[in-house]
Amino acid sequence: MYSMEGKDNKVHGWISSDRHVGFWMITPSDEFRVCGPVKQDLTSHLGPTTLSMFTSVHYAGKDMNTTYDSKEPWKKVFGPVFVYLNSASSRNLLWTDAKRQMVSEVQSWPYEFVKSVDYPLHHQRGTVNGQFFVKDRYNNNKENLFGKFAFVGLALPGEAGSWQTENKGYQFWTRADNMGMFTIANVRPGDYSLYAWVPGFIGDYKYERDITITHGEEINVGSIVYEPPRNGSTLWEIGEPDRTAAEFYIPDADPTLLTKLNLNNANRQDRFRQYGLWDRYSDLYPRNDLVYTVGVSDYTKDWFYAHVNRKAGNGTYKATTWQIKFNLKAVTEPAGIYTLRIALASATTVNLMVRVNEANSEPVFISGLIGRDNAIARHGIHGLYRLYNIDIHGKFLRVGYNTIYLIHGRDRSDFLSGVMYDYLRLEGPSGV
Structure with missing residues (x-):
């Protein structure tokens, strides 16, 4: 809690x-x-x-x-x-x-009383500033957008998003203002990569060059532009790309397990802080799994906050399959490639699979065993962020109603296994 x-x-x-x-x-x-x-x-x-x-x-x-x-x-x-x-x-x-x-x-901060060669004082530290923009070529406004309230930070050099599991060095983060302006102050001397991500957009940004901070130095990187992953126009989307599951349906707690501490808290995210919420899925879906119909269902009411297994009795759990049903007025085939983007807010010992239109067909995507963040069991709204970009050939789709199957894919004898989705989006082929 x-x-x-x-x-x-x-x-x-x-x-x-x-x-x-x-x-x-x-x-x-x-x-x-x-x-x-x-x-x-x-x-x-x-x-x-x-x-x-x-x-x-x-x-x-x-x-x-x-x-x-x-x-x-x-x-x-x-x-x-x-x-x-x-x-x-x-x-x-x-x-x-x-x-x-x-x-x-x-x-x-930084404190002046610390007398150690391993602790640089204020005048020995540096500053990085600049302005962050986002360019999404399918946004109605074709121009660059201000990177409003982007998270911008410095961490040890690595790949985009590597800061999530970086644990040996120092990290320095700030939030940009509503015009994307940012200042990262009091940075220890050293070599860093500049990373960022923006609520409302998927994926991670990394600046094209590493940055070396020296004593008292101020570095202005100027205007930097992030182009989020995008192949085609949005056909449908579920959720909000904010790296959490906070916008999805949060059930009421089991009355016998209720913790009053966060019961009346106005912060929606604190509704997760109730023991055993994962088992409420079995109560709400005792036989049939979740089915979400694009254009009809409401993800704040109809998309359970965590894709978990169902209780099967005798302390065991059974793997579950969720369905997304959607209508297509036309299909670009056979060469057309659609893109399904699945952003996960959390994963714990799960093998996520995706099938299209046939429940027993060959999966178009298999994650393999992923995740050990235990965020569901620890009353969290997210663990480590993962983004999967899945190609779906037009030949697998049809004019009219289609179904995407999200398969948990792993039976377990306990409640730990599951994922929290952050955001899902189906894009049309490039140029469409």
């Missing part, structure tokens, strides 16, 4: 139930945390126990385990973090004061 994304984890703690005393963990910078700004981790255990998690496999899995070559040198500074105790006449004042102290610590 007590977890959050690194970018939001600036202050958390406990308040005494009998005396107005607060105990707070303040983290003014997340530069030392692993796997980027949306990597989730625990903040507390019951007890009460307050945590400062520097690194863990939570919500990511073994994909982000740190490995070392023989005799490989490595060192890293974790923190510093700030432990704050306060007292006040009311609990609200304790929380207000803790947030005030957090702002003060953030403004003081």
Whole structure:
């Protein structure tokens, strides 16, 4: 229940139930945390126990385990973090004061009192700024769009999106404004790749050149343009490309397992923080699996937040198959290539398969065994982001109604296996 994304984890703690005393963990910078700004981790255990998690496999899995070559040198500074105790006449004042102290610590970062050659001070760090644009050639406005509120960051050099499982270096992230302007400040000297992604668009961006930061240097990369994956016009889409499953249907919790903490929380994402929500799929679909009809169904009501297996009795679970039904007025064939894009917000020990129009036909896509982020069981709305771009030949489609089958593909004896979808889109052939 007590977890959050690194970018939001600036202050958390406990308040005494009998005396107005607060105990707070303040983290003014997340530069030392692993796997980027949306990597989730625990903040507390019951007890009460307050945590400062520097690194863990939570919500990511073994994909982000740190490995070392023989005799490989490595060192890293974790923190510093700030432990704050306060007292006040009311609990609200304790929380207000803790947030005030957090702002003060953030403004003081990097701390000047740290005396280590491995911890650069403010004047020894650099800055990167620029403006981020998005170009989608099938958008109604053919011009570049402002990269509104894009996540832009620096991490160790790698491939686009590699920051998700990067765990040895430092990462520095910011959010662009509504015109795509961004500034990444207080960057430690070193070599980095510049990465980004934009809510509302699929895929990951990587700047064409690596960036070297030296003491006190300011680098302006100017205008940079991201072209999201796109072959043809959108025929239909399900969900919102925001790397979470927050927009899909979140069932009411089992009354016997209800946690009142987030019951009346206005934040929709907190509705996930109820134990056993995955088993509600078996209650809602006891015999037949989910069927979604494009143009009729509403993904906020008719698309279950997680594609999990159904309880089969005796503690076992049975693999499930979801269907997407859609109508095509024309089909470009036989040479026409359609594109199905499936963005996953989470995956845990699942083999996702896709069939077209025939439930027992040869799959057009097989993921193989993927994922160990356990986000479903950990009450998360996402784990690691994955994007699959699947070619569908026109010969597999027909004029009129078609069906795409999403097959879980793996029976398990427990509830862990499943995926959360972020976004699905079918595109017509290139130029159509």
